[in-house]
Amino acid sequence: DTAVSQTPKYLVTQMGNDKSIKCEQNLGHDTMYWYKQDSKKFLKIMFSYNNKELIINETVPNRFSPKSPDKAHLNLHINSLELGDSAVYFCASSQTRTDGYTFGSGTRLTVV
Amino acid sequence: GDSVTQMEGPVTLSEEAFLTINCTYTATGYPSLFWYVQYPGEGLQLLLKATKADDKGSNKGFEATYRKETTSFHLEKGSVQVSDSAVYFCALSPRGNFNKFYFGSGTKLNVKP
Numbered sequence: 230d231t232a233v234s235q236t237p238k239y240l241v242t243q244m245g246n247d248k249s250i251k252c253e254q255n256l257g258h259d260t261m262y263w264y265k266q267d268s269k270k271f272l273k274i275m276f277s278y279n280n281k282e283l284i285i286n287e288t289v290p291n292r293f294s295p296k297s298p299d300k301a302h303l304n305l306h307i308n309s310l311e312l313g314d315s316a317v318y319f320c321a322s323s324q325t326r327t328d329g330y331t332f333g334s335g336t337r338l339t340v341v
Numbered sequence: 342g343d344s345v346t347q348m349e350g351p352v353t354l355s356e357e358a359f360l361t362i363n364c365t366y367t368a369t370g371y372p373s374l375f376w377y378v379q380y381p382g383e384g385l386q387l388l389l390k391a392t393k394a395d396d397k398g399s400n401k402g403f404e405a406t407y408r409k410e411t412t413s414f415h416l417e418k419g420s421v422q423v424s425d426s427a428v429y430f431c432a433l434s435p436r437g438n439f440n441k442f443y444f445g446s447g448t449k450l451n452v453k454p
Contacts, residue, residue: 233384270379270428270447277441285441319384323442326434327373327392330442332384 232256235320235333242310243341250305250336252320258331259324260284261303263295266317266335278303310340343368347431347445354421354452362416362448364405364431372433374398374407374414379428379447388416388429426452 235252263275277285320333377385389398394409431445
């Protein structure tokens with residue numbers, strides 16, 4: 230199936246830990262994104278990569294570090310997790326502005 | 342700057358009722374406009390889109406028309422079903438910068454049998 234897949238789907242961890250979320254797309258898209266969705270469903274862009282190059286880096290704590298080993302993968306590493314990092318994180322990809330995004334199914338991160 | 346404003350929810354309707362979810366936008370030039378749907382526990386799925394003024398996007402009985410004069414892209418469905426219960430997001434892709442989409446805050450729709 231062609232899709233954007235991210236793992237894990239659920240992640241429960243303690244404060245202070247370091248964790249990673251992986252994302253892969255097999256759509257051949259050039260641009261990939263990380264979004265954070267809070268408990269009120271508000272979506273906030275965090276990062277965007279185009280062909281492995283960082284093009285959007287919103288105001289995000291530097292504990293969050295994206296890595297794109299190739300244009301099909303965009304991973305998110307989070308250091309020193311805090312309670313406020315609890316949210317659903319979505320990976321997405323796109324090719325043109327008229328096609329829209331294709332989203333992954335999300336990773337629900339819970340920091341305890 | 343570019344932005345999207347959509348009506349606050351939740352919206353609660355009975356099955357077979359008519360649905361309208363309002364969306365207005367602010368953008369320079371002619372953005373592309375989208376509606377996404379998020380079912381409980383899932384990611385966002387593209388529902389429909391329109392890329393130029395007066396275009397009508399449609400899918401699964403939902404429709405939205407790109408109105409440049411009112412800068413609106415309201416979502417409508419003539420007869421909702423319980424299975425339409427979800428959160429709906431309006432979004433725009435600015436002309437000249439497709440790398441950043443702007444999403445509305447989402448409108449939760451509850452459809453009762």
